Amino acid sequence: MLKVYIERSLYELAGSASAYFDYMLDDKYIETDFSKRVVKEIDKSELVNRNYVLSPVLGSISTKNISGGAKILICTMYTDKIYRASSFGDNCFPILADICREKDVILLMDVSFTPFRAGFDKVYFIDSDKTVYTDMDFIKEFARLGGHKRYD
């Protein structure tokens, strides 16, 4: 399930997903079917092996050069780190919805989005202990909690 929070002090955010992916993520997570799917759907590229990606735009690149969105999805799948919602492009959310069907994911909701249009089944607001099931209810709860007014 996707669990979101607005109050910044509730959790400690992870550092750079790109840095973690590049230097700390075990190689065994990079060649999985899931990671290959992410690179294919987000970067429109083929993850050939843990060192090599074939991109239609950039040509042959290292896995270190895949997009930040692809990296953060892979890190989200294989770790329990907490990231910002703004770190995910809109095209990442359908895959994130699939991750949330397998495990709980916590995000700092620093921007709004339309989770149910992206494929989520439900979203839980940690601050208010409330679960929502529609995009309308999501944006209303987000606004009620002042998510649109917070600044870092």
Next chain:
Amino acid sequence: MTGRYRLIVETLRLRYDITLKRKYTLLRGDSGTGKSELCTIIDRADKEVKISCDGLPVHILGGHSFRGVCLPNCLYIVDEETINAWGIDDFMEIVKCTDSYFLIISRRNFTRLPISVSEIYYLDMKQYDRVGKLVTENRLKNRFLNIQRDSFRPDLIITEDSNSGYYFFSGITKGWCECITANGRTNILDKLIENDGKYDKICVIVDGAAFGDCVEAIIHYISTHRGSDIYIMVPESFEALLLGINALGVDARILEETWDVCDIGFLSGEFNKDFSTYHTESWERFYNAYLPNLTSGDKETEYSKTSDLKPFYYINRQEILKQLPEVVWG
């Protein structure tokens, strides 16, 4: 810093083409569309890669160790990774103290920066030019224009402004349309939610020059709600609407080429006084400084943001309202 600059970065497979004319421009878009690659290309590039910006020096702002002062009169491109690494307070301190332009690659809402709705660019993977290169496209403002294509007569107007703008719109709509103020741009969404469904057509009037941080939440709400028809008007600012009155004799450059004059130096030269305590990091602030000084001492047109308008502005209201042509006034 003033001016309009066209940044072109071109490699064999990619082409970025963005025109910058305000201090802050945002670059957003789906993951995997090449946003960060722009920084990489510029950071690594030498004469083999085509980079031009109408003579403006282009730098990448970044690195965990950088905590210095930016040079003036440059374009700095900053990626979200850098902002996250520095922390938002350090980032704010640097950009606000520097008289340069910033192209910020981030989906974050920078509530402490005046971001124009016109200057949020989306890099769209689907857009290829004739030679098959990936190009940038500004589609945020188009999203607004698509929402309100036809003319409409509102039943409720919500103004961002609680001062002169609110006084004006509530005055001219008396008797046929309700008018309320949100008391600030971050309250617009709350007012929409509160009044949605109670009125047939709701018109929101905000200062487009500094509404960028609020716009996406509003778009999400409008795209998901079922209730009133909602229309968002984004003139640069209320003062910009007033400056459009011909009788004020405003130099066309003020409104049509603001990028060339939005500067403390221009204001000082124009009005022969010290503007060093002013900030013109947004066009909204520039218009806020320009109009009162333009009309200062003139009994007929003198403008103050915190008071109701002189009769002059109500007499010339058609010239104000024609700048919001979709709205049927009365």
